[in-house]
Amino acid sequence: MEESPHTGNAAEPQQKSSAFAGLSTPIYGLFALGILYTLYVAHQIVLPIVLAVLASLFLSPFVHRAYLKFRIPKAVSSLFLVLLVLAGIVGVGAAVTTPALEWAQKAPQGISRLLVGDSQIKRQIDKVNRSAEQVEKSVEGLSDSGQEKPKTVVLATDSWRSQMVSKVRDGVAGLALALALTYFLLVSGDRLIRNFARQLPNPQRRTVLRITYYSQVEIAQYLAVLGVSNTSVGVLTALICWA
Incomplete structure (x- = not known):
């Protein structure tokens, strides 16, 4: 008995749908990983936006209460609250910066005392140095026997001070962006919600x-x-x- 062509055509879409159903979970996983990687790459922009949204949600009741009770314009109360938050951040930063710099200046001395003194860490480092010297002597012996001596490659890296300066610069830029977005959301956030609700x-x-x-x-x-x-x-x- 011959199989009708309609039966074969109906079976093919079922096989394709089952094949795609088996691939749905890996595709969703790759999509989630892609979103996480995008957020990681764009963290300098995403993080200030998230902080601005949280800060606006925290400060919006104060802005509403000041407008309803005292008839203070939202632009004025929002500016006052944003400046208050900025003053608090600057105050905390000024209080923490001096001890942090003092610790950074004393850290090399403390590390040198730890390494120079008779301790388990120094003994382990000496053991590693002796092993490295033995490996270097064996390599030099091979190079003297006619083989080419390996070349030393030196990688240039930025100092911790330059890295810290770049991190501080990025942090200040992100903070300025977060404060600006917070002020905008406090002043015009309700208007945006009402415009969306009108639709x-x-x-x-x-x-x-x-x-x-x-x-x-x-x-x-x-x-x-x-x-x-x-x-x-x-x-x-x-x-x-x-x-």
């Missing part, structure tokens, strides 16, 4: 606005509790170390 039907518009408002309040409360707890732990740790 929806009336019942859905109210639901979206209500969900957005309660989400901002809950996230702001969560960030406030998290900030207070982390600050308390940091202050207690600093007092214990100082004592």
Whole structure:
């Protein structure tokens, strides 16, 4: 009995769909890895945006309260809060910079005392040096027997000071971008949400606005509790170390 052509054509799409179903999981995995790699490459732009969104969610209730109770324009209150955050960051940086620089200056001396003194680390380093000298002598013996002497390759690397300066420069640029985006979101964030909600039907518009408002309040409360707890732990740790 001959097989009808319709039966063969119906079986081919089923086989193709089963083959693609088996490849769906690896494709999703590659897609996720691609997203993670893109975020890693673009972290200098993505990280300030994330920080700006979190900071705007944390500060937006204060801006709303100042506008409703005292009729302070959002541009003025947002600018004041952003400058307050900047002053706090500059104050913490100024308090931490001096001890960090002193530690960086004393670190080479401490490391040299650790290595020069009679310790287990020095004995291990001496053992490695003796092994390296034996390997060098054996290589020199081979080169004297007629073989070509290996060439020494020296790699030029940046010092830790230049690397630190570049990191600080990137951090300052990211902080400036985050503060600028925070100010923009505090001033015009509600307007953007309302413009988006106008594109929806009336019942859905109210639901979206209500969900957005309660989400901002809950996230702001969560960030406030998290900030207070982390600050308390940091202050207690600093007092214990100082004592």
